[in-house]
Amino acid sequence: MQQFLQPAIDLFERIPLLGMTVAGLTVFGGMCVVALVLVLMERKVAADFQTRPGPNRYGPYGAFQTIWDALKLLRKEDIRPTAVDFWVWFAAPVIVFVAAFAAYVTIPFDPVLYVKDLNIGVLYVFAIASWGVIGVLMAGWGSNNRYSLFGGLRSAAQLIAYEAPMILAALGPVALAGTLSLRGIVEAQQGVWYVLLQPVGFVIYLITAVAETNRTPFDMPEAEAELTGGFHTEYSGMKFAMFFLAEYANMVLVCSLATVLFLGGWQGPWLPGFVWFFLKVGFLVFLFIWFRWTFPRVRVDQLMVFAWKVLLPLAFLNLLLTGLLIVLGVF
Amino acid sequence: MYLQQYAPEPDSLESQDLWVNFGPQHPSMHGVMRLLVRLEGEVVREVVPIIGYLHRALEKIAESRTFPQFIPYTDREDYLGAMNGNLGYVLAVERLLEVEVPRRAALLRVLVAELNRIASHLIWWGTYSLDLGGWTGVTYGFREREGIVDIFQDLCGARLTYSYLRFGGVSRDIRPETIQKIKDFIPFLRKMLGEYRTLLTGNVIFEARTQGIGVISKEEAVNWGLTGPNVRASGVDYDLRRDDPYCLYPEFEFDVPVAVEGDCYARYLCRFEEMYQSLRIVEQVLAKLEPGPIQGKVPRVIKPKAGEVYLRTEAPRGELGVLLVADGSPTPWRLKLRGPSFNAVGAIPRLAQGWKIGDLISIIGSIDIILPDVDR
Numbered sequence: 168m169q170q171f172l173q174p175a176i177d178l179f180e181r182i183p184l185l186g187m188t189v190a191g192l193t194v195f196g197g198m199c200v201v202a203l204v205l206v207l208m209e210r211k212v213a214a215d216f217q218t219r220p221g222p223n224r225y226g227p228y229g230a231f232q233t234i235w236d237a238l239k240l241l242r243k244e245d246i247r248p249t250a251v252d253f254w255v256w257f258a259a260p261v262i263v264f265v266a267a268f269a270a271y272v273t274i275p276f277d278p279v280l281y282v283k284d285l286n287i288g289v290l291y292v293f294a295i296a297s298w299g300v301i302g303v304l305m306a307g308w309g310s311n312n313r314y315s316l317f318g319g320l321r322s323a324a325q326l327i328a329y330e331a332p333m334i335l336a337a338l339g340p341v342a343l344a345g346t347l348s349l350r351g352i353v354e355a356q357q358g359v360w361y362v363l364l365q366p367v368g369f370v371i372y373l374i375t376a377v378a379e380t381n382r383t384p385f386d387m388p389e390a391e392a393e394l395t396g397g398f399h400t401e402y403s404g405m406k407f408a409m410f411f412l413a414e415y416a417n418m419v420l421v422c423s424l425a426t427v428l429f430l431g432g433w434q435g436p437w438l439p440g441f442v443w444f445f446l447k448v449g450f451l452v453f454l455f456i457w458f459r460w461t462f463p464r465v466r467v468d469q470l471m472v473f474a475w476k477v478l479l480p481l482a483f484l485n486l487l488l489t490g491l492l493i494v495l496g497v498f
Numbered sequence: 499m500y501l502q503q504y505a506p507e508p509d510s511l512e513s514q515d516l517w518v519n520f521g522p523q524h525p526s527m528h529g530v531m532r533l534l535v536r537l538e539g540e541v542v543r544e545v546v547p548i549i550g551y552l553h554r555a556l557e558k559i560a561e562s563r564t565f566p567q568f569i570p571y572t573d574r575e576d577y578l579g580a581m582n583g584n585l586g587y588v589l590a591v592e593r594l595l596e597v598e599v600p601r602r603a604a605l606l607r608v609l610v611a612e613l614n615r616i617a618s619h620l621i622w623w624g625t626y627s628l629d630l631g632g633w634t635g636v637t638y639g640f641r642e643r644e645g646i647v648d649i650f651q652d653l654c655g656a657r658l659t660y661s662y663l664r665f666g667g668v669s670r671d672i673r674p675e676t677i678q679k680i681k682d683f684i685p686f687l688r689k690m691l692g693e694y695r696t697l698l699t700g701n702v703i704f705e706a707r708t709q710g711i712g713v714i715s716k717e718e719a720v721n722w723g724l725t726g727p728n729v730r731a732s733g734v735d736y737d738l739r740r741d742d743p744y745c746l747y748p749e750f751e752f753d754v755p756v757a758v759e760g761d762c763y764a765r766y767l768c769r770f771e772e773m774y775q776s777l778r779i780v781e782q783v784l785a786k787l788e789p790g791p792i793q794g795k796v797p798r799v800i801k802p803k804a805g806e807v808y809l810r811t812e813a814p815r816g817e818l819g820v821l822l823v824a825d826g827s828p829t830p831w832r833l834k835l836r837g838p839s840f841n842a843v844g845a846i847p848r849l850a851q852g853w854k855i856g857d858l859i860s861i862i863g864s865i866d867i868i869l870p871d872v873d874r
Contacts, residue, residue: 465706
């Protein structure tokens with residue numbers, strides 16, 4: 168891999184602008200493909216849980232179904248409700264979309280396959296991923312629809328509540344590795360994966376990650392049975408597709424981060440690094456899909472109570488204990 | 499510019515009420531019903547149900563149809579419990595006609611009524627799971643119901659609107675293959691109900707969403723006219739099959755599940771347990787089934803003598819009352835149907851007041867309303 172990519176890396180180091188453009192397009196295109204594959208995976212796994220065949224018409228095992236769906240969404244008329252606050256409404260999916268994809272630049276998929284290794288990588292990912300909530304709020308407000316407004320407000324409350332324990336859980340591996348760089352954290356897990364040293368942190372991270380990506384059982388912002396479509400009720404066609412892709416891109420993002428922080432990133436025997444990375448991400452994504460298709464949805468206030476009264480103290484305790492053990496020299 | 503409408507007045511700090519329309523097209527309205535909901539944040543302060551989107555004037559239609567012609571309309575009153583709809587109407591007319599129903603036909607009536615009750619409860623189970631965000635339950639519920647629908651198709655050719663019952667009997671005899679099908683189906687459903695328990699009943703989230711939600715006391719439940727599993731969940735031990743028997747129900751052994759909590763979870767458990775009890779009745783019917791005629795002697799033209807009859811049966815959703823007034827002509831002079839769902843809709847404002855939006859959905863799902871039965 169290193170040798171194969173070396174000429175390109177040399178070229179990009181000489182012309183940084185070209186390098187950035189190519190890297191951006193690669194991340195964007197790659198993640199779009201991953202999101203499309205993921206939609207198919209979700210539909211197939213869900214179909215399996217529900218004892219039905221799922222998409223099976225286009226391509227082998229319905230493999231092209233999501234591509235057709237995406238093309239269909241692109242071709243659809245872009246309906247603009249008369250009552251919307253146009254610029255707020257228009258910008259919302261763009262912000263959500265960009266936030267979901269921009270965070271990928273620091274994720275190390277492989278020892279060499281990454282765009283930029285920032286020395287504040289963890290901080291950067293959380294900061295960028297937090298943009299998404301602004302877009303959701305704008306969508307809820309700008310749509311001028313009461314269901315959307317509820318969805319947007321719920322989303323804001325939920326994401327703020329769950330971000331705190333999530334970051335606290337992510338600080339455990341940071342403390343262990345002694346670096347904020349994602350690449351550094353993966354390299355520090357040479358011997359033992361942090362999921363073994365941080366089991367509580369891992370569980371907290373997983374739960375909050377489900378909430379961060381607005382998926383069942385924490386899919387308050389779009390709770391179909393209550394709010395019809397939540398914040399994206401008034402969106403159709405391309406704009407809806409952007410929300411949709413962003414949701415799946417976000418899911419891959421939190422799973423990638425979990426892989427980097429807890430599951431040893433690209434490390435594993437025999438297979439090349441990026442294969443291991445995507446296998447681990449795929450496993451976590453499968454967990455997410457499993458949750459979604461078996462659990463009912465919690466209520467909005469139960470969700471808040473769970474975040475503030477259970478997860479946050481637990482995450483604090485976990486971090487304190489980790490720090491204590493590091494100081495005592497156990498880890 | 500529209501946003502100004504909802505924003506508070508600039509010179510006051512009072513907040514405005516938020517009225518939200520739930521329905522008539524809404525994912526968790528079971529049919530076309532509209533709820534006007536006044537919200538204070540997430541809290542439901544007031545609910546105004548608006549019904550009538552499915553009104554077909556069934557009662558008025560009855561006055562221009564002959565007695566047998568109205569049987570297919572009773573299928574459409576509560577289409578998930580069509581056999582039970584048939585049963586209530588047919589029994590009322592038979593009481594006016596004073597005809598004898600052969601034993602085999604009477605047993606078949608109990609059989610189809612109980613199977614239909616299970617089918618109706620299976621759909622309720624699936625949609626309740628869906629209302630609470632569990633997408634998988636709905637496919638399971640419909641899959642098992644399919645077995646019952648297939649049995650009915652074997653029996654009478656129809657899958658939803660059966661019109662199986664006739665005055666003095668039933669339209670077709672049951673075939674041995676169909677009996678075998680039912681015998682195979684009973685253990686299968688028992689196994690599946692066990693699976694349902696592991697999927698939903700013991701789930702922590704499910705319990706958090708239903709326990710203690712939408713509580714209604716014994717007295718209030720009676721005063722609001724709730725019937726069937728809804729009132730049994732509040733501690734009223736009352737089941738028309740046992741307390742005001744019709745058909746051959748006194749011959750069968752079954753328990754009436756009663757809970758005392760009166761919340762969504764109690765209503766859920768009552769309905770769930772009823773499926774087991776109905777299976778018990780079905781088993782007993784099959785054991786008693788003997789060859790014989792399926793149609794009693796009825797006049798060629800159904801012309802009951804003038805009179806009035808009120809008859810109530812235990813439909814899947816509660817008490818189905820039929821008031822029939824005949825004047826000696828071949829058409830009813832007046833028919834009044836008392837459906838269980840209508841009263842249940844009336845109780846939604848009482849049940850949902852003070853709870854959150856999510857609870858409102860949970861409550862509507864737990865009382866198991868069906869809109870054609872509300873509007874008629």
